[in-house]
Amino acid sequence: MVIPRTNIYFIGMGLCGLKSCSLQALKILKIADIIFVETYTNFISEGKPEFWNEIKQKLEPLSRKDLEENDHLFLEKIEGKIIALLIPGDPFIATTHNSIRIAATKKGYKCRLIHNSSIISAASSISGLSSYSFGRTVTCPFRNNKSEFPYRIIQQNKSINAHTLVLLDINLVDDEFLSVDEAISILSDLEMEIHENVFKKSSIVIGLAKIGYNDEFISAGSMDKVANSFNWRKIGPPQALIVCADTFHFAEKEALSVLWGVNTQK
Structure with a gap:
């Protein structure tokens, strides 16, 4: 070479x-x-x-x-x-x-x-969702810096039937990272405050942790199911969250069902 x-x-x-x-x-x-x-x-x-x-x-x-x-x-x-x-x-x-x-x-x-892989592309690949179906990516900050911004981006994406990749905040100086379960809690609290039916109990989400590593972990389903699966495992970083659109392409429905046991027909 x-x-x-x-x-x-x-x-x-x-x-x-x-x-x-x-x-x-x-x-x-x-x-x-x-x-x-x-x-x-x-x-x-x-x-x-x-x-x-x-x-x-x-x-x-x-x-x-x-x-x-x-x-x-x-x-x-x-x-x-x-x-x-x-x-x-x-x-x-x-x-x-x-x-x-x-x-x-x-x-x-x-x-x-x-070039190399990024979570931006890997999230679509590992989840089985089409990369064409994603809207704008957003970062969810720690609770002490809580902002409506991620909620509004999810809302905008859902308005065009697009999924949202939510990156989770990190603080490398203090070795802190926002976990999937805490991000779901933050977004749920925003829903309770804003009441615009964006981050619903019925929303399908996909939690991603340590993608590419031997101990990678993925959990998909309702936000309560995914939050609980991350909470008791205490998985390390890096982590990310996908908030799915309210409707899916037929190929995405099959992928979610076969790969993750998620029923999108509810």
Whole structure:
């Protein structure tokens, strides 16, 4: 494989941290002078891949402040070097990373993107729901930052018969994450306050945890069923929630029935 001279490679780690990096990414990591690891948009598996010893001396963690407030210092390190920036999921799903690419390009640096899986696409794949049937993605914040916004996005999506992928808030500084059962509780409380029949008892939801890992967990059905299945298992991050539309394509109905035992005819 001939790798063209590039200043900075934005490398997606996929769903499972370094262990899910592609072979293409591995070859780039071996030739990189510095490997930065973005550490704030998602939890990264602590498991070490087989090539760990070949790259560990080149690894440097990057915080949100490093990329958003001190990006000029980051860009200064690119000069004359091959830089790899490891990012959870697919690199430019988060806007922060795209802003770094734009800033680097403006300075004349050559950038290259190495794709990988993201929960944005994996949620559709693992659930059996059509990717064409999803509307806008939204993040549900922790209860102390409660907002109507996720409720309104679910409402907008349901108005066009679209499913909603709800990403769940994380706080990597304090090692905290919003769980599926707590997110369901927050959305249920919003329904009780707003009373616009969006997040109903009959709503079908799908809870997702640790997708791509050996111990991934999926629960689908009523919000009470899914919340209970997550509550007693005490599953770790990352987690996400799908709030389904009120009607389904016939292929989705079959997938939900066969894969998860969900009856959509109620």
